[in-house]
Structures are given as C-alpha cells and as structure tokens.
Amino acid sequence: MPRFAANLTMLFTELPMLDRFAAAADAGFEGAEILFPYDIPARDLSRAAISAGLEFVLMNTPPPNWAGGPRGFAAEPGREDRFRSDFDRALRFAGALRARHIHIMAGYAQGPEAQDSFARNLAWAAARAPHVSLTIEPLNPKDQPGYFLADFGLAAELIAEVGAPNLGLQFDSYHAHLITGDAMATWRRHASIIRHIQIASVPGRHEPSGGMIDHQGFFAALDHSGYKGWVSAEYNPAGLTAQGLGWLPRRIG
Ligand SMILES: O=C(O)C(=O)[C@H](O)CO
Numbered sequence: 439m440p441r442f443a444a445n446l447t448m449l450f451t452e453l454p455m456l457d458r459f460a461a462a463a464d465a466g467f468e469g470a471e472i473l474f475p476y477d478i479p480a481r482d483l484s485r486a487a488i489s490a491g492l493e494f495v496l497m498n499t500p501p502p503n504w505a506g507g508p509r510g511f512a513a514e515p516g517r518e519d520r521f522r523s524d525f526d527r528a529l530r531f532a533g534a535l536r537a538r539h540i541h542i543m544a545g546y547a548q549g550p551e552a553q554d555s556f557a558r559n560l561a562w563a564a565a566r567a568p569h570v571s572l573t574i575e576p577l578n579p580k581d582q583p584g585y586f587l588a589d590f591g592l593a594a595e596l597i598a599e600v601g602a603p604n605l606g607l608q609f610d611s612y613h614a615h616l617i618t619g620d621a622m623a624t625w626r627r628h629a630s631i632i633r634h635i636q637i638a639s640v641p642g643r644h645e646p647s648g649g650m651i652d653h654q655g656f657f658a659a660l661d662h663s664g665y666k667g668w669v670s671a672e673y674n675p676a677g678l679t680a681q682g683l684g685w686l687p688r689r690i691g
C-alpha cells in the first residue's frame with residue numbers, strides 16, 4: 439500500500455492545529471500536509487510533526503493564508519516580484535519543516551500571456567530551489583472559477599516545457615474526476631509525471647469511500663505501478679474525522 443498522509447487543513451479540525459499531528463498518527467497516517475501553514479511558527483509545527491512521528495509532506499505557496507487568500511500569483515502577468523518574494527518565504531518555511539513538496543499555486547488569470555508567466559515563474563523557482571520538489575495541480579473550475587490551471591494536458595505541457603527534474607504533477611482524484619469525468623484514466627495518462635496524490639470522493643469531497651471513484655482499486659493500481667510517493671487525504675469529513683477512517687488501509691506491525 440502507498441504511504442498515507444493527512445491533510446491537516448481539512449482533517450481533524452475538531453482539534454487545534456498542533457494537536458492534529460498526534461491524532462493523525464494515532465489514526466494510522468504516516469505523514470501530514472498543511473495547505474497554508476504560515477500562521478503558526480515553523481518550529482512549533484516541526485516539533486509537533488516530529489513528536490508524532492509524522493513526515494511533513496506538502497505545503498502551498500504563496501503565503502499567507504487559507505481563509506480567503508488568493509490561490510497564488512504564478513500565472514499572473516506582472517506579478518513576478520510578488521511571486522519571487524513569496525516563493526523565497528515559502529522556501530524558508532518548507533526548509534524549517536523539511537517539507538517533501540511545495541505546491542506552487544497559479545492564481546487567477548487566462549490566456550497565452552498567463553501561460554508564459556506561469557512557465558517563466560516555474561522555471562525560475564525550479565532553478566532557485568533545485569533540491570526541492572515542486573508541484574502544480576489542476577483545480578476544477580466549479581470550485582475555483584478563473585483559476586489558471588484547470589487542465590491536465592496543459593499541466594503536462596508546462597512541466598515538459600520547463601523541463602526541470604524537480605517539477606512534477608500533483609494529482610487530486612477529486613479535481614481530476616470533475617475536470618475529465620474519469621479520474622483513473624487521467625491518472626493512467628499522466629502517471630509518469632505524478633509525484634504527489636490527494637484523494638476525496640466525488641460527489642461531495644468527503645471520505646474516499648463510495649461515490650464515483652473506486653479508491654481501493656486506485657490504491658491497488660498505485661502499488662502495481664510502483665508509485666513511491668504519498669497519498670494525502672484531502673477531504674471534508676462527513677462527520678468526526680476519526681469516525682470516517684474505515685477507508686484507510688492500516689499497516690500491520
Ligand atoms: O484544492 C486543492 O485540492 C488543493 O490541493 C489546493 O492546494 C488548495 O489550495
């Protein structure tokens with residue numbers, strides 16, 4: 439089975455953020471991600487992750503926050519300075535957390551100029567942090583209207599154009615299904631460039647059990663494919679988080 443991480447922005451929200459690490463470890467997760475961790479000192483987050491025995495898997499750029507903040511600037515023409523200073527701050531934060539991946543968010547823009555800006559900013563970031571794994575993630579246009587990256591083909595094209603070994607695709611089964619109508623076919627098509635996976639049901643973005651995606655079949659296919667990355671639970675629990683974890687394969691021993 440792949441290694442599973444809990445997205446602590448969405449899971450265990452019954453608890454204060456620093457307590458969510460231990461709750462996730464108790465539930466059987468081996469890693470954690472936080473979308474925008476910038477409100478809490480990195481040393482406190484790092485201490486909580488280490489004492490729970492969890493690896494810190496992923497965070498997003500840009501700072502600062504989840505609540506109401508824009509989802510990035512990387513594709514917005516004319517915002518290069520802002521992108522670069524945000525990226526450097528994200529890099530310092532990720533370094534303190536020993537985060538495995540940084541997800542670079544594109545922001546809200548359209549057209550060829552936006553695509554050029556995104557490609558240039560990604561190339562700059564990949565060269566700036568050659569030892570850090572960077573991801574881009576298509577988000578479905580119903581949840582994120584106007585977000586630049588809403589297409590897997592375009593994401594693959596950008597990754598090929600930038601051509602940096604530390605830039606890859608973040609595949610979210612929920613967004614993939616809403617964008618293409620077939621999450622599994624989309625995963626198969628792009629598996630060679632996928633370096634991080636997130637999961638949730640369609641419809642509802644709840645526990646990855648039931649609904650239109652066969653996640654247990656997906657986990658078996660990931661094993662079969664030799665995928666070595668993380669699978670993060672990024673969903674809104676239908677009730678209390680701990681009561682909805684029947685889908686999580688537990689390691690024995
Ligand atoms: O919305 C998602 O699926 C994400 O993973 C983004 O990082 C949210 O900002």
Ligand SMILES: [Mg+2]
Binds near residue numbers: 575610636672
């Ligand atoms: Mg996601």
